[in-house]
Structure formats: C-alpha cells, structure tokens
Amino acid sequence: MTPMLLVMVAIGGTDILFALDSIPAIFGLTQNVYLVFTATAFSLLGLRQLYFLIDGLLDRLIYLSYGLAAILGFIGVKLVLHALHENNVPFINNGQPVDVVEIGTGVSLAVIIGVLAVTVLASLTSARGKAQNAVAAARRHAAEYLDMAKDPIRRADIFGKLLAEQAKIRALPEKYRAQIREEQELMALLHRAHAEHGSTSAR
Structure with a gap:
C-alpha cells in the first residue's frame, strides 16, 4: 500500500458522498427510479472532473452557498409535503393522506433556476x-x-x-x-x- 492508494480511496469516497447527498435533490424533481439511478451514476462519473470548476466557481460566486442552502431547504419542504400527501404513517392523521399542496416538477425547476440566476447575478454585480x-x-x-x-x-x-x-x-x-x-x-x-x-x- 502506498500513499497514492489512500488518495484514490479518499477521492472515491468523496465522489460517493456527493452522489448520495444529491439523491434527495433528485427525488425533489422526479420519483422515477430509473432517472434517480442514472443521475446518481452519471454524477459519480463526472464529479471528479468538476472539482476544479467548482473550486473556481466558489472563488467567484460568493453567494452560491446561500443559494444552494435555499434550494436544499425548498426541496426539503417539497419532500415533506409529498410525504404528507401520500401519508400511511398511523400516528399522522390516522394513517390517511393529508390534504396539503403539492409542488409540481415545473415549479421546482423554475424555483431552482431562479435561485441560481439570482445568486449568480448578485455575486457578479455586488461590490x-x-x-x-x-x-x-x-x-x-x-x-x-x-x-x-x-x-x-x-x-x-x-x-x-x-x-x-x-x-x-x-x-x-x-x-x-x-x-x-x-x-x-x-x-x-x-x-x-x-x-x-x-x-x-x-x-
């Protein structure tokens, strides 16, 4: 075993961590298992090549972390609402679906694109x-x-x-x-x- 092996294990582990972290975000857009699986597989294939791009973007887009936090919060709310809409947990509403508003895929994509656009513009135009x-x-x-x-x-x-x-x-x-x-x-x-x-x- 050489130090290079440990480096490769660390890089591979980071790839897997990022891919698993993105699964809830994918579920926020679609429930299709095939799409979720292929999106995760492709993220595993491409993340290592994007490290340098991400590092450069973080230097320039100073509000990117806030935008990503807002997107993840929105997706969390969407998943909670979807879970309540299809509820079968006995201690919530006696196991019956809860009548809540569901956020559609089109609205989700619009919110994500809008938040990213605002984040980029604010980062590039602010003092x-x-x-x-x-x-x-x-x-x-x-x-x-x-x-x-x-x-x-x-x-x-x-x-x-x-x-x-x-x-x-x-x-x-x-x-x-x-x-x-x-x-x-x-x-x-x-x-x-x-x-x-x-x-x-x-x-």
Missing part, C-alpha cells in the same frame, strides 16, 4: 462580489506569472492581466481595499510577481 472576483483573478495571475519561467511572451501577457486586476482592486471602495491589504499571503504573492518582473526587465 463584495467584484472585490472577490478581482482578488481571485489577481492571485491566479500572480501565481501563473511566477510559474511561467521560460516563456517571456506569455509572462508579459499574464503580467498585463495582473496589472489590470490590480487596477480593478484600486477602484474598489476603501473598506474592500483595506480587507485585501490585510491578506498577507496575497500581498506577498503580488510583491514577488512585481519584484521578479522588475528584475527580469532590468536584464
């Missing part, structure tokens, strides 16, 4: 979202610049993007600029990139 996006882009470009050791043309292009992101940061309200200045790791990364660019230009 806090713009600050987070600029910081994430500056960090990414600075790290990429420092890693591009043998391609001066590519490095110059990346450094230009880094300067553009820093200009966006300077245009932010003071409270966000102050918060960014307190991020020691980011500031150190930016100083390293500028110092290396200065030493390269002087050669």
Whole structure:
C-alpha cells in the first residue's frame, strides 16, 4: 500500500458522498427510479472532473452557498409535503393522506433556476462580489506569472492581466481595499510577481 492508494480511496469516497447527498435533490424533481439511478451514476462519473470548476466557481460566486442552502431547504419542504400527501404513517392523521399542496416538477425547476440566476447575478454585480472576483483573478495571475519561467511572451501577457486586476482592486471602495491589504499571503504573492518582473526587465 502506498500513499497514492489512500488518495484514490479518499477521492472515491468523496465522489460517493456527493452522489448520495444529491439523491434527495433528485427525488425533489422526479420519483422515477430509473432517472434517480442514472443521475446518481452519471454524477459519480463526472464529479471528479468538476472539482476544479467548482473550486473556481466558489472563488467567484460568493453567494452560491446561500443559494444552494435555499434550494436544499425548498426541496426539503417539497419532500415533506409529498410525504404528507401520500401519508400511511398511523400516528399522522390516522394513517390517511393529508390534504396539503403539492409542488409540481415545473415549479421546482423554475424555483431552482431562479435561485441560481439570482445568486449568480448578485455575486457578479455586488461590490463584495467584484472585490472577490478581482482578488481571485489577481492571485491566479500572480501565481501563473511566477510559474511561467521560460516563456517571456506569455509572462508579459499574464503580467498585463495582473496589472489590470490590480487596477480593478484600486477602484474598489476603501473598506474592500483595506480587507485585501490585510491578506498577507496575497500581498506577498503580488510583491514577488512585481519584484521578479522588475528584475527580469532590468536584464
């Protein structure tokens, strides 16, 4: 056994955990067992490839967690209402179905899409979202610049993007600029990139 085996077991376990976690959400849209099974199987096949995308989205969509919480809460309410509508538990309404409103699949999809759309727009247009996006882009470009050791043309292009992101940061309200200045790791990364660019230009 090598450490790589433990890494693969951890990744596989995370895939299974995410797939099992999505089953209630799928049931919130459909009761078709075939669709539930195939959706879970495909999520197992695709989640590992989506890790980097999800990580990037979390940097940019700062309100995504709130939107997902709202969606999961809505689906929980939908499942409870559906369970009451098909009730056969003896201590609830004497085992008879409870006359409650059921939420249809079309309404469920509309709510999910609407919540995600509002979340994305709020993340991209709010001042806090713009600050987070600029910081994430500056960090990414600075790290990429420092890693591009043998391609001066590519490095110059990346450094230009880094300067553009820093200009966006300077245009932010003071409270966000102050918060960014307190991020020691980011500031150190930016100083390293500028110092290396200065030493390269002087050669």
